[in-house]
Amino acid sequence: MTVQNSPGHPDNYGHVVTHAGMNLDERLREFKLFESDDQKFWEDVIGGKVPEPPAEVKSGEARMKLSEGVVVNYEIVDSLIEEQFTSAEQEDIIKEVRENLERLGLDPDQADAIVLARSTEQKTSRAAQPYQKLPIREWEMRRKGLNDEVNRAANLLANRLGINRAGRWRGPG
Numbered sequence: 001m002t003v004q005n006s007p008g009h010p011d012n013y014g015h016v017v018t019h020a021g022m023n024l025d026e027r028l029r030e031f032k033l034f035e036s037d038d039q040k041f042w043e044d045v046i047g048g049k050v051p052e053p054p055a056e057v058k059s060g061e062a063r064m065k066l067s068e069g070v071v072v073n074y075e076i077v078d079s080l081i082e083e084q085f086t087s088a089e090q091e092d093i094i095k096e097v098r099e100n101l102e103r104l105g106l107d108p109d110q111a112d113a114i115v116l117a118r119s120t121e122q123k124t125s126r127a128a129q130p131y132q133k134l135p136i137r138e139w140e141m142r143r144k145g146l147n148d149e150v151n152r153a154a155n156l157l158a159n160r161l162g163i164n165r166a167g168r169w170r171g172p173g
Contacts, residue, residue: 066153090115 003009056062098111
C-alpha cells in the first residue's frame with residue numbers, strides 16, 4: 001500500500017528487477033529520442049508553425065470532399081451467436097476418446113473435433129425486435145438531414161468562392 005504525498009515513506013519504495021537481455025541502454029536512448037521529437041513538436045505548435053500540407057494536396061491531386069466519412073453509432077443487431085465452452089466433464093471425455101483412438105491406431109487429434117462437434121454447435125437466436133418506425137417521423141428526419149446537407153454544401157461553396165451569405169441575391173433589375 002502506498003502513502004499519498006510522501007515520497008520518502010518506506011511503503012513507497014520499490015525494487016526493479018531486470019536482466020542483461022532487456023537492452024536497457026538501447027531503450028533509454030530510444031526514449032530520449034522520442035522525448036526530444038515530442039519536445040520539438042510542441043515547440044513548433046506553441047510557436048505557431050503551420051504544418052506542411054500532404055503531398056497530394058500540394059500536387060493538386062487531392063479531391064475536396066463535400067461530406068465526411070460515414071460513422072456508425074447505433075448498429076442494430078438482428079441475431080446473436082451462442083457458443084458453449086468445454087467443461088471439465090467434456091475434457092475428461094476428450095481425453096478418454098483420444099486414448100481410445102490412439103489404441104485403435106487412429107489420429108488422436110480428431111478427439112476434440114468428435115466430442116465438440118455435438119456439444120458446441122453454434123446456435124443463433126433472434127435478437128430483440130426493433131422498435132416500430134413511424135413513416136412520418138422517418139420522413140421528417142430525412143428531410144431535416146437533407147436540408148442540413150444542402151445548407152452545409154452551400155456554406156462550403158460560398159466560403160470557397162468568398163461570397164457572403166448574409167443577404168439574398170435578388171437578380172438583375
